[in-house]
Amino acid sequence: MNEKTEELRDIFTDVTDGEETITESQEDTRGSLERDERSDAERLESVVQQMRERYAFETPLSDEELIAVARGFYDDRSDEALADELGVDAEDVFEARLALHLVGDDDADEVDLAAIRDREEDDATLAAEYDVSEARIRRYRRVAAAEDQSRTANDRYRDEFDSILADADITERMTTDVREDGLEDATEGMETEVDF
Numbered sequence: 001m002n003e004k005t006e007e008l009r010d011i012f013t014d015v016t017d018g019e020e021t022i023t024e025s026q027e028d029t030r031g032s033l034e035r036d037e038r039s040d041a042e043r044l045e046s047v048v049q050q051m052r053e054r055y056a057f058e059t060p061l062s063d064e065e066l067i068a069v070a071r072g073f074y075d076d077r078s079d080e081a082l083a084d085e086l087g088v089d090a091e092d093v094f095e096a097r098l099a100l101h102l103v104g105d106d107d108a109d110e111v112d113l114a115a116i117r118d119r120e121e122d123d124a125t126l127a128a129e130y131d132v133s134e135a136r137i138r139r140y141r142r143v144a145a146a147e148d149q150s151r152t153a154n155d156r157y158r159d160e161f162d163s164i165l166a167d168a169d170i171t172e173r174m175t176t177d178v179r180e181d182g183l184e185d186a187t188e189g190m191e192t193e194v195d196f
Contacts, residue, residue, distance in 0.1 A: 040165075041067070043164050044067045044165075048067060051100060051157055061088065065096075069086075069102075070097075070102060070161055070165065073100075074166060102158070107139075107143045108143045110130070110132060110136070111132070111136075111140050116141065116144065117148070123137045
């Protein structure tokens, strides 16, 4: 050891109360893309129950059926297809979906919801103005009300559904890709010559 190295060693041992070495124990933990220890089914059930309590919405659908509606929404399934599967009317699925704050891009594609949101005219007047049926205007107003309700809750429930259902698909794809590509990525570009 040269003089400078000895000085540094002495300073180190003075600062560390005479310890020659310092080691910190490390935990060998595995990474995870999941934040919540509960299963997706448990988390979905919790969100549906919270929304039922908060909004006291009326629906003929059970919690399990509401969860099926949420899953179907994220799988891009139509209200009609979900209704057939559940044995209920498509209108019940539509109402349940909006009660869960699950508004799709095509729910009001013919009209600007912001434009009709605060309009006080009756359905017939707006239907004539937008050249759609009164039933469509009632539907649009229902969609606007669901969006307002979701915004009032800071989109909390929609974000939770996104976290569970949209992120679950991403997580599955990512973990599958990692399993499939891990060794391939580690050995990519390596050339090995082996003589036996």
